[in-house]
Amino acid sequence: MGLAHSPSPPCPTFETLTTLVVALSSVFKTRAALQLENLALRHQLGVLRRSVKKPKLTPLDRLLWAWLCGVWPDWRSALIVVKPETVIAWHRKGFRLFWTWKVRHGQPGRPSVPKDVHDLIRVMSRANPTWGAPRIHGELLKLGMNIGETSVSSIWSVTGSRQRRLGGPSWKIT
Secondary structure (H helix, E strand, C coil): CCCCCCCCCCCHHHHHHHHHHHHHHHHCCCHHHHHHHHHHHHHHHHHHHHCCCCCCCCHHHHHHHHHHHHHCCCHHHHCCCCCHHHHHHHHHHHHHHHHHHHHHCCCCCCCCCCHHHHHHHHHHHHHCCCCCHHHHHHHHHHCCCCCCHHHHHHHHHHHHHHHHHCCCCCCCCC
16 A cells, blocks of 8 residues: 655745745835735735635625726736636626616617508508518618618518418519
8 A cells, every 4th residue: 555645845945935035026016016915915815704604705805806906017926715707707797787787777678660660661561562671670770760670670570470471472484
């Protein structure tokens, strides 16, 4: 039976060299960058202190990292608790929540087609069975009605399909 292999502790010389390189690199950083890095590292220590096994991040923690992502270009270097992709995902989720809120509190979607225009499209499609949605759309524009061709097409297709089912003209000549 073989003995279980345990990883050897890191070399003290390597740790000292790494610490020295990190300290020297901090000389070239701005004061604001150092303060933001300090804030980020202290925050992660606080999260680790209040967690038992797996770090549990609150919505305020996520908000802080999403904010740091926007104001500090080197935020990834200080991130230890979660992956940088996770922070970017939080940022995207924040945008999604904002736009969801914005849509719900404003006028959502495209304005509906007025009933009189809806009825006019039906009358035109029944009176002129060879016209398609582009032709009806053009005629409505000539009358000064501002409506999209896709809206005309969706109204026309319902009317046209009903007409074909009832034995109206078809595109197939027999």
